Amino acid sequence: DTGVSQDPRHKITKRGQNVTFRCDPISEHNRLYWYRQTLGQGPEFLTYFQNEAQLEKSRLLSDRFSAERPKGSFSTLEIQRTEQGDSAMYLCASSLSGIGGRSSGNTIYFGEGSWLTVV
């Protein structure tokens, strides 16, 4: 048990529908990451938060994707107008890091992931 919780674990949706995933990080962790993983590939970085601030978004994150972390605790990832290409596992991870600048020695702890299938 890594302490990072994701919900739902599995979601099947029709193309064009909106879906939202929730992530509850390890409680004292100030950084939260979203990754996407497809079969046979490594996790791809999507975005990350330092507390409530979204510090970086990957080019993979189209305008149909939006992530929030309103109070610096849990986070949501919403996908609007889903497409079949969005089918993947969406992984959340968290870490504890110092404020500002480049960090070293940080371990990220992944949740179990949320599997999305768009039909």
Place this chain on the structure above:
Amino acid sequence: GQQVMQIPQYQHVQEGEDFTTYCNSSTTLSNIQWYKQRPGGHPVFLIQLVKSGEVKKQKRLTFQFGEAKKNSSLHITATQTTDVGTYFCADHNFNKFYFGSGTKLNVKP
């Protein structure tokens, strides 16, 4: 972002044989982490290497960081069926982690 390449993509070994996966980058890595992902599971942190030429061991696993900090390897001695899974290296760079495509290990009993 930083791109790390892993080889081989797949490896099938007989239980008791050794296994090695390699991670390569065209540019210098700040530090590198290794993760294991069991089938149907999520990546789990194994170790981090920071220093040039660093070698770390965890029981049957030996991790190395190249002198130029452009490559790394994970070696498993005498594999067991519990070693089955995909092993990823990840470049930890400016608060982000860039993962390789992984090496999938299958161990036949």
